[in-house]
Amino acid sequence: MLTEAQEARWNTGAAADRGSPAGIGVTRLALSNFRNYRNTRLALGIGPVVLTGPNGAGKTNLLESLSFLAPGRGLRGAALSEIDRRPAQGETAVIEGWAVAASVVTRSGTVRIGTGRDPAGGERRSIRIDGDPARSQAALSDHLGVVWLTPQMDRLFVESPAGRRRFVDRLVFAIDAAHAARVGSYEQALRERSYLLREGAADAAWLAALEEVMAAQGVAVAAARRETVQRLDAACAEAEGPFPCARLELAGTVEGWLDRMPALTAEAAFAAALADARRHDAITGGAAIGPHRSDLIVRLSPNGVAADSASTGEQKALLISIVLAHARLQRALRGEPPLLLLDEIAAHLDADRRWSLFEVLCQLESQIWLTGTEEAVFAPLRSQAQFLSVRNGTVGETYS
Ligand SMILES: Nc1ncnc2c1ncn2[C@@H]1O[C@H](COP(=O)(O)OP(=O)(O)O)[C@@H](O)[C@H]1O
Ligand SMILES: [Mg+2]
Incomplete structure (x- = not known):
């Protein structure tokens, strides 16, 4: 249900009546049959949004719905059919399909x-931009970047490199939409080559053709990741405040080549290495080298402590500083900052860090979405932010 003030904002589609008018953000959001939301409409100003409510209320679900304004599978990486609202007890209707609709104020105007x-489309996500069907998800990144930090990512530094590669890819992707297609082509060629090698009867010319694709796409993937990571490292180094400075670097064979040789030479080197490794790869499966084995190495500056041996609180602070640096980088490169979805980040921070985080967030000119169970934690934001309380799949305003 909308309050009267919200209804007025909804009807006019008014951009910011609070927060920075120069900023970007979602001014209208409508969810239907999205997880525990049956039918919810929100009218918002640009400027931080704080969602509070008990566990299981639907705070993360709401952030997840916003994460679908960017290409990909959202912040939970869920199957699309999982998101269909499950019928409540006693409700007989079968629910099929969910929808998220938003008006987003960007630097180049408002986009729906x-x-x-x-x-009917199964697991395929349909997308409309200003009413017209979009041919691919990538079209979304022409309008908006979305970046998130969730409690599931707390273990990023201690878990397997695959999670860190996905993290890096999302960061690249928010800046360079073509990255997803490169990763997709590379992985597909890798899978096909592995299949052929496993079957044992592969035609050498066919293998060489796949390796050529792997070399071209793989070097492009590594180069894009490397460039973003270098830029992020520089952006982190510039940051001030009580957050630890993160030093970032990519470790991997192909990335190493790119440090020493031009991309075309690296491509030839990669193709040759793949051809040499066929016998080995046939036994072990996969491919011994390539960007599917790279890793993101993060250290605390200035002492150089590896992120995986930093304290839990320090790891969280490192992640936050990377995400903030990324938002600044995106603002510099795209001309506008991304939407930032920060799920339960305040709880892990001491009061000093929390205050300065809020201060930094308010300077980003981007709509920041924050969640937590305790409203009091967000008290410093009371004059700038919109406070919404979430309960059982419904959203209401708290402070006005
Ligand atoms: N497809 C779905 N249909 C209905 N409810 C769902 C669906 N998926 C998750 N939920 C419910 O949403 C709630 C969790 O919401 P969430 O946003 O994670 O809560 P929180 O406010 O703690 O972040 C749970 O009660 C869960 O059962
Ligand atoms: Mg949650």
């Missing part, structure tokens, strides 16, 4: 984005 699962 609609996305969802149409049951």
Whole structure:
């Protein structure tokens, strides 16, 4: 339900009546049959949004719905059909399909984005931009970047490199939309080559053709990751405040080549290495080298402590500083900052860090979405932010 003030804002589609008018953000959001939301409409100003409510209320679900304004599978990486609202007890209707519709104020004007699962399309996500069907998800990144930090990412530094590669890819992707297609082509060629090698009867010319694709796409993937990581490292180094400075670097064979030789030479080297490794790769499966084995190495500056041996609180602070640096980088490169979805980040921080985090967030000119169970934690934001309380799949305003 909208309050009267919200209804007025909804009807006018008014951009900011609070927060920075220069900023970007979602001014209208409508969810239908999205997880525990049956039918919810929100009208917002640009400027931070704080969602509070008990566990299981639907705070993360709401952030997840916003994460679908960017390409990909959202902040939970869920199957699209999982998101269909499960019928409540006693409700007989079968629910099929969900939808998220938003008006987003960007630097180049307001854009209407609609996305969802149409049951006829199975697991395919349909996307409309200003009412017109978009041919691919990548079209979303022409309008908006979305970056998130969730409690599931707390173990990023201690878990497997695959999670860190996905993290890096998302960061690259927010800046360079073509990155996803490169990663997709590389992985597909890698899978096909592995299959052929496993079967044992592969035609050498066919293998060489796949290796050529792997070399071209793989070097492009490594180069894009490397460039973003270098830029992030520089952006982290410039940051001031009580957050630890993160030093970032990519470790990997192909990235190493790119340090020493031009991309075309690295491509030839990669193709040759793949051809040499066929016998070995046939036994072990996969491929011994390539960007699918790279890793993101993060250290605390100035002492150089590796992120995985830093304290839990320090790891969280490192992640936050990387995400903030990324938001600044995106602002510099795209001309506008991304939407930032920060799920339960305040709880891990001491009061000093929390205050300065809020201060930094308010300077980003981007709409920041924050969640937590305790409203009091966000008290310093009381004059700038919109406070919404979430309960059982419904959203209401708290402070006005
Ligand atoms: N497809 C779905 N249909 C209905 N409810 C769902 C669906 N998926 C998750 N939920 C419910 O959403 C709630 C969790 O919401 P979440 O946003 O994670 O809560 P929190 O406020 O703690 O972040 C749980 O009660 C869960 O059962
Ligand atoms: Mg949650």
